[in-house]
Amino acid sequence: MSWTIAEHADAEALAEACATRLGAALDEALRQRGCAVLAAAGGRTAPPILRRLAAQPRDWSAVTVAPTDERWVAAEHPDSNLRALREAFAGAPGLRWQPLVPPRPQGPADATLANTAFTLFDEAFDAVLLGMGGDGHFASLFPGAPTPADALAADGRADAVAVVPDPLPASAPHARVSLTLARLLRSRCLLLAASGADKRAVLRRAAEAGADPRRWPVAALLHAPGAPLEIHWSP
Numbered sequence: 045m046s047w048t049i050a051e052h053a054d055a056e057a058l059a060e061a062c063a064t065r066l067g068a069a070l071d072e073a074l075r076q077r078g079c080a081v082l083a084a085a086g087g088r089t090a091p092p093i094l095r096r097l098a099a100q101p102r103d104w105s106a107v108t109v110a111p112t113d114e115r116w117v118a119a120e121h122p123d124s125n126l127r128a129l130r131e132a133f134a135g136a137p138g139l140r141w142q143p144l145v146p147p148r149p150q151g152p153a154d155a156t157l158a159n160t161a162f163t164l165f166d167e168a169f170d171a172v173l174l175g176m177g178g179d180g181h182f183a184s185l186f187p188g189a190p191t192p193a194d195a196l197a198a199d200g201r202a203d204a205v206a207v208v209p210d211p212l213p214a215s216a217p218h219a220r221v222s223l224t225l226a227r228l229l230r231s232r233c234l235l236l237a238a239s240g241a242d243k244r245a246v247l248r249r250a251a252e253a254g255a256d257p258r259r260w261p262v263a264a265l266l267h268a269p270g271a272p273l274e275i276h277w278s279p
């Protein structure tokens with residue numbers, strides 16, 4: 045993959061640039077097809093971008109949003125990415141949602157709902173906004189054995205996988221359902237937003253030739269063939 049990195053002065057400038065880029069991609073889809081689909085990360089970096097995006101005027105009732113990944117928790121749980129996305133898009137009337145997990149998940153994490161939904165919906169995304177953790181995970185594709193190898197393959201077959209990170213991340217200690225690299229690459233516009241010197245260092249390590257995606261999952265994204273990845277970083 046060819047990727048670019050834009051370094052912004054601060055988090056506000058990053059959020060504004062990403063919201064502008066995502067908005068342009070959605071508007072292009074609305075012009076071309078009359079509808080648009082966005083996949084967006086949860087966590088802390090994405091919501092300020094999405095609040096700015098939601099403030100842009102467009103026919104939001106023609107836009108569908110799916111999380112790039114979801115924690116195996118109820119839809120109203122404080123750690124639910126869908127809940128965070130719904131809050132960020134509170135100012136976007138009529139928006140439609142494509143959840144990845146059932147509203148009241150029970151038992152072990154299971155990607156059946158997500159795989160069924162994305163088998164029925166086979167179109168490429170119009171835009172994807174990814175975040176990245178300090179361990180190099182994106183969506184919920186974490187370092188180490190917990191993530192099935194196929195999930196980090198650019199030509200993997202599944203749309204979504206269930207993941208139990210080991211160790212569970214302290215900030216959101218839950219099993220997850222994540223879209224796979226192959227599904228996320230099928231997008232007309234692919235952004236990754238990250239802040240902080242630690243994440244800039246991770247991106248440098250992952251960009252090196254031969255970087256191991258099992259150690260730095262984002263390396264699979266940086267080195268995948270396909271549409272160009274636009275990285276936006278701020279201190």
Ligand SMILES: O=C1O[C@H](COP(=O)(O)O)[C@@H](O)[C@H](O)[C@H]1O
Nearest residue numbers: 085086087088089175176177183
């Ligand atoms: O757990 C998650 O973490 C990543 C990165 O989050 P951030 O708070 O460091 O921006 C996020 O992209 C993902 O959606 C989320 O589930």
